[in-house]
Structures are given as structure tokens and as C-alpha cells.
């Protein structure tokens with residue numbers, strides 16, 4: 250037996266059960282987005298505006314979504330509502346990736362256990 254085989258000590262049945270659970274979790278995932286959403290406050294150049302001297306007078310918040318597309322950074326300005334949705338979709342994507350990683354682990358264990 251190779252080292253690492255059945256390292257969790259789970260039976261084939263337990264593994265297939267766990268995989269089915271992951272499939273159900275994956276099916277529940279909503280929309281998925283990449284990148285990140287930032288909330289920014291800005292200063293302006295208007296004479297007499299206090300934003301440069303008092304941080305509380307800065308303008309905003311502005312919601313900025315950045316993501317990579319074909320190796321390039323794409324930046325979009327979003328409304329508050331869309332920024333909140335986008336942030337949720339980003340969390341969904343992270344959750345999805347975690348589930349897929351776990352599916353790979355369980356699949357590997359199933360193949361290893363069946364050798």
C-alpha cells in the first residue's frame with residue numbers, strides 16, 4: 250500500500266456519500282464572479298471643497314469592481330446595490346472553488362481506494 254492511501258480511513262461508501270453531499274452543495278451555489286469589490290472615497294480638485302483637508306468630507310463611497318480577464322485587469326464602477334450583489338457572487342465563487350477542491354480530493358481517494 251502506498252503511503253497516503255485511505256489516509257482518512259473512510260470506506261468507499263463514506264466517500265461516495267461525502268461526494269454526493271458536495272454535489273448537493275455545488276448545486277445550491279448561486280451566481281459566481283471573480284475579482285474583488287472595493288469601496289473608495291475620493292478627493293476632488295474643486296476650490297473651497299474641504300475634502301482634501303478633512304477625510305470626513307471626502308466624496309463617496311464609490312464601488313469599484315476589479316477582475317482579471319485574459320490576463321488584463323478590468324475595472325468597473327458599480328452602484329451600491331450591484332456592488333453588494335457582486336460581493337455575494339464573489340463569496341459564492343470562493344465557496345464553489347472550495348467545494349470543487351474537496352471533490353477532487355474525494356475523487357482521488359475513491360480511485361486510490363479502488364486500486
Ligand SMILES: [Zn+2]
Pocket residue numbers: 292293294295298299300301306307308
Ligand atoms: Zn471635494
